[in-house]
Amino acid sequence: MTKDRPYSALVQRLKVAGLRPTRQRLALAKLLFEAPGGHDRHITAEQLHAEAVADNVRVSLATIYNSLHQFTEAGLLREVVVESGRSYFDTNVTDHHHFYFEDSGRLQDIPGEMVQLENLPTPPVGAKVARVDVIIRVNESGE
Amino acid sequence: MTKDRPYSALVQRLKVAGLRPTRQRLALAKLLFEAPGGHDRHITAEQLHAEAVADNVRVSLATIYNSLHQFTEAGLLREVVVESGRSYFDTNVTDHHHFYFEDSGRLQDIPGEMVQLENLPTPPVGAKVARVDVIIRVNESGE
DNA sequence: TCAACAGTTTAGAATGATTCTAAGGAGGTT
DNA sequence: AACCTCCTTAGAATCATTCTAAACTGTTGA
Numbered sequence: 001m002t003k004d005r006p007y008s009a010l011v012q013r014l015k016v017a018g019l020r021p022t023r024q025r026l027a028l029a030k031l032l033f034e035a036p037g038g039h040d041r042h043i044t045a046e047q048l049h050a051e052a053v054a055d056n057v058r059v060s061l062a063t064i065y066n067s068l069h070q071f072t073e074a075g076l077l078r079e080v081v082v083e084s085g086r087s088y089f090d091t092n093v094t095d096h097h098h099f100y101f102e103d104s105g106r107l108q109d110i111p112g113e114m115v116q117l118e119n120l121p122t123p124p125v126g127a128k129v130a131r132v133d134v135i136i137r138v139n140e141s142g143e
Numbered sequence: 144m145t146k147d148r149p150y151s152a153l154v155q156r157l158k159v160a161g162l163r164p165t166r167q168r169l170a171l172a173k174l175l176f177e178a179p180g181g182h183d184r185h186i187t188a189e190q191l192h193a194e195a196v197a198d199n200v201r202v203s204l205a206t207i208y209n210s211l212h213q214f215t216e217a218g219l220l221r222e223v224v225v226e227s228g229r230s231y232f233d234t235n236v237t238d239h240h241h242f243y244f245e246d247s248g249r250l251q252d253i254p255g256e257m258v259q260l261e262n263l264p265t266p267p268v269g270a271k272v273a274r275v276d277v278i279i280r281v282n283e284s285g286e
Numbered sequence: 287t288c289a290a291c292a293g294t295t296t297a298g299a300a301t302g303a304t305t306c307t308a309a310g311g312a313g314g315t316t
Numbered sequence: 317a318a319c320c321t322c323c324t325t326a327g328a329a330t331c332a333t334t335c336t337a338a339a340c341t342g343t344t345g346a
Contacts (some may be wrong), residue, residue, distance in 0.1 A: 046303080060325045065304065077155060079227075085332075087227040087304065088289060099266060106334065116261035120279070123242060123251055127281035130245060133276050136263070138270035163342060165294065188332080203296050208333065227333065228303075 010034070013127055019072035027057040028067050032077070032091055041091045042080065042107040048089075079108060097134035104139050110136070145180055153177070170200040170211050175220070175234055184234045185223065185250040191232075221260035223250060239276035246284050253279070 010029050014021040031051050037043060042050075045064050052059045068089050075132055080088040082100045084102040095112035115134050122127055157164040164200055174194050174271045178184060186194075187209050197203045211232050214220040223231040225243045231250055238255035258277050 020322070022313070024324070044303095046182050061303095062305080062326080063324055066324080081227045082221075083226055084230040085222050085228060087303085099270075101270065110264050110265070114264045117277070118259035118261055119242050119257060121257045122243075123279065123281045126249070127242075127244065128223050130280045131275065132279050134260070134275065136266065136275050137185075137273045138266045139273050141270060163293065165342075167295070204332095205297080205334080206295055209295080230332085 013076070017071075017076060019074060023058045024057070024063050025067055025070075027037070027052060027055070027059065027082055029076075031055065031057075032071070032089075039091055040109050042088045043091075044086055044088055080133075081106065082137075099134070100135050100137050102137055104140055110134070126136070158217070160214070160219060162213055162217065165218070167202045167206050167209055168194060168213075169198070170198070170202065171207070172214075172219075174198065174200075175214070175232075182234055183252050185228055185231045186229055186234075223276075225250065225280075241279070243278050243280050245280055245282055 010026055010033070011021040013028060013033075014025055016035060026029060028048065031048065032041065032043070033039075045061065049059070049061050049064045049066070052064070068077065070091065072079050075093060078090045078093045080087065080090050081097060082098070083105065086105075090107070090109075092109055097110040097112065097115050099108040099110060100106075101108070112138060117134070120132070153176070154164040156176075157168055157172060162168060171191065174188070174191065175184065176182075186204060188204065190208045191211070192202070192204055195207070202239055211220065215222050215232065218236060221233045221236045223233050223241060224262070225231065225241070228246065229248075233252075235252055240253040240255065240258050242251040242253060243249075244251070258276070260275065263275070
């Protein structure tokens, strides 16, 4: 039988991340990482919750938040902040940047190698660079 | 008399921006743009409110928010978002970028010319670049 | 100088996203 | 199956921010 195979890729992925493969974490991981539409998803907690509900997965919002943060800490997701009061979680954890469409609130990936950062200033003494985010904010409306 | 001179620089600045120079807007503008510590301030609404209170200026939080947004629209301030759920307002409106100290939540300006962005991808058709933000996230704790 | 109107301020309620709490539930191991 | 720890959850709580409706003030023109 191919379904319910105990050691599917997702189960392994969670275990490697040090997270117990619970019902809800598996369901969320599936929605996030095996979405039919492909990868490079930028999703909010509310959106993921809506998807889960639509997929008949019963999960509380609290668990959505817990899971998103745990996945992020484990390196399975990356948090992107472009707008105060709303966090996006990006399934693309490779080095890359973003276009942000201010009108629609949509994000679009820019491959890391498409942006060349020259002459980056050295960080202050004692500080280590955790990440460099480049956000290109664009408008689509003819304003 | 030098105080209460009706056409001080701040009054003019507000008028040019199309904002009536009211008591509270003047007081806030003074705190923001004529702070003794110098320019390049990165301040939140709550912080500004606290400064106003400490300076015996009676202003409501609602007015703080209104003013910060009006100043931003008028180009006197720039909003910086680095962390979900908290907006910083930057008194430096020239082209520049930021170091963000994740431990302390502090921001530090990086002059625009210190970051050279090469090969920026062209925005999607119909979209115009409003701004490019570069945020260098750093940690100070020896983690 | 002063009336009058439009633009401002305000307290407090409302909102929206996120976090907390404490109690019940479910993996995994023996 | 027992057991312990980790996980999930409903609902309350929190936090930043926005809204509302009423009171107030700058400015203009008579």
